[in-house]
Amino acid sequence: MNTDFSTILRSLNLKITPKRIAILDILMNESSYLSPEEIWTRMKKQFRSVGLPTIYRNLEELSERNIISKVTHPNRQLYYYFCANRSHHHHFVCLSCRNVEDINFCALDELRREVKRKHNGKVISHILQVNGYCRNCLNKEGKDNEI
Ligand SMILES: [Zn+2]
Ligand SMILES: [Zn+2]
Ligand SMILES: [Zn+2]
Secondary structure (H helix, E strand, O other), X not given: OOHHHHHHHHHOOOOOOHHHHHHHHHHHOOOEOEOHHHHHHHHHHHOOOOOHXXXXXXXXXXXXXXXXXXXXXOOOOEEEEOOOOOOOOEXXXXXXXXXXXXXXXXXXXXXXXXXXXXXXXXXXXXXXXEEEOOHHHHHHHHHHHHO
């Protein structure tokens, strides 16, 4: 059991259950985003009777508390990703190989000003996911084109 997870879960008043720890463990040892079904397949090795709804529920609870992040793919499939970076940032998501990179840039201040000035509103939160192709995939594609 990873003590870091226990600390995170405890600080968020989430009960430390073997399943939650296992889900976090799977996601943390994976550099790309995973679908609930893929997590389920791996979980079944450890918890033979675990059902997919349990996986969905746990993933939802963990993402509601920002322990893991949701990745919405244009293919409409939902994925989850664990990022150790706890400061505010966004993700550059490769649609091909599922690589995820941190973007340590956020135009929140400008958005806030814009919303205040032009819409007379107040920003509470925002969601930003940048989709594209990572440099490895672009290189591969370039090589393919050369042949
Ligand atoms: Zn890629
Ligand atoms: Zn990140
Ligand atoms: Zn932001």
